[in-house]
Amino acid sequence: MRTRQQAAEAAEPAGAAARPGLRERKKQRTRDALLHAALELFTTQGYEQTTVDEIAAAVDVSQRTFFRYFANKEETTFAVQDMVESHFVAAVRERPAHEAPLDALRRALLDSWDTLGEVIEEVIPVELHMRTYQLIESTPTLLAAHLRRSSELEEEVARVIAEREGLDVDTDPRPRVVVAAFSGVMRLTGRLWGAGEDTSIESMRRVTESYLDQIGPALAEDWNRRCRGPERDGSGVHAL
Amino acid sequence: MRTRQQAAEAAEPAGAAARPGLRERKKQRTRDALLHAALELFTTQGYEQTTVDEIAAAVDVSQRTFFRYFANKEETTFAVQDMVESHFVAAVRERPAHEAPLDALRRALLDSWDTLGEVIEEVIPVELHMRTYQLIESTPTLLAAHLRRSSELEEEVARVIAEREGLDVDTDPRPRVVVAAFSGVMRLTGRLWGAGEDTSIESMRRVTESYLDQIGPALAEDWNRRCRGPERDGSGVHAL
């Protein structure tokens, strides 16, 4: 029930790009319907409280069919997250090589958020995705899954960073270390944002920026004294 | 089948400290037996491949009884991990107030590992615990659970750090940020150690130290320039 298959159906005769057959379109429609129904049910009545049977029933397919589209309940929750993540990785890849790694990560993140809305809207309403994110943060099972996925993303990003800098991830620890530190802070902001009231992307951006700014000062020797020294403050951000 | 209840039973008449009744001892014995059997089965045939029925059968109790001792399969896997973590938190609490936060965390970690063996050995053989840790790292479900638990630990540690520094976690982002960065790197080392060959605590210590040493350089502006400062070399543990 979203833009994708509508556009696809409409553009079928015209566009030279893609014109999937009826079968494909039907499948896509079923998948979208399942996804939409699942997220809607999860966010309204809770993840654990929603059974797969319910989701299947809402779309009027058998339970077995649900499992043909999604390996498990969890997977539906992260379908959109997947897109968001590749969007971010792509943004990292596009950063000019001269930027310092931490800086590149930061900018890539903020950049990718500029166009986040459109990416999400391709599949589901942004607002539903935001609710889903909060659901993830507040549901132990989902949070666990999310963290594991994040650690995989970390590895991928570390490789991208290593490539940028012409290093070997297995030889030089720095790519993984920056990414680990960066990700640690990102997860932190994700948690805080999820716990807060304001569910806008704008709010998330503000929280993130201010926390990233704290990496330098936080790692500094002495918190009481004003931080000195250049390398101490990775990327020279002292704010707050 | 370990030291705890043996000691308890033996010391029963003498020690003024504790002399649990028969009932208590029996319970403890059952729990230990279940824990031991579970870990042994998990590490030999795999977590997913081991059913709760098998574990219960190995100890000759009903499945229902297993679930009276452990809320779920997962929980058995983290029983020892729990102790290790509180041991670490305790170590952080004991660090002198004048140490810089990141430094205190690092020292607490290494300190706590000095006595890690004894702590673990109270419940199960260290070697079994090491195998368990590798199992966690290599089993998606368990890894996810582990990461979630770690994030809870993070929050706890952040509060300890905040207290040390006389700050409010909800006002000053720095406690959470250091801990986030630190934890990010720790998780990284955990992963690398788990993937490696050497399963000794010593090896883990080496990997950890060298990676922690890289936080500063990794966050620095420019990786191409030689980073100054001692923390550069990281004791040459670059392999895999």
Added chain:
DNA sequence: CGAGATTATGACAGTCACTGACAGTTGACA
């Protein structure tokens, strides 16, 4: 257009983690 090859789907059976309810045992304690 129609027959046969593909492929999605439904119906059914089965496993496994987990939970609630109830009854039978067993250690605790007067």
Added chain:
DNA sequence: TGTCAACTGTCAGTGACTGTCATAATCTCG
């Protein structure tokens, strides 16, 4: 020794998955 409370086993039930097989819907090609 007998009563009470805590443990435990048995049984039944739910919900997430998985394998299998028959059916029905597309697709392909003559």
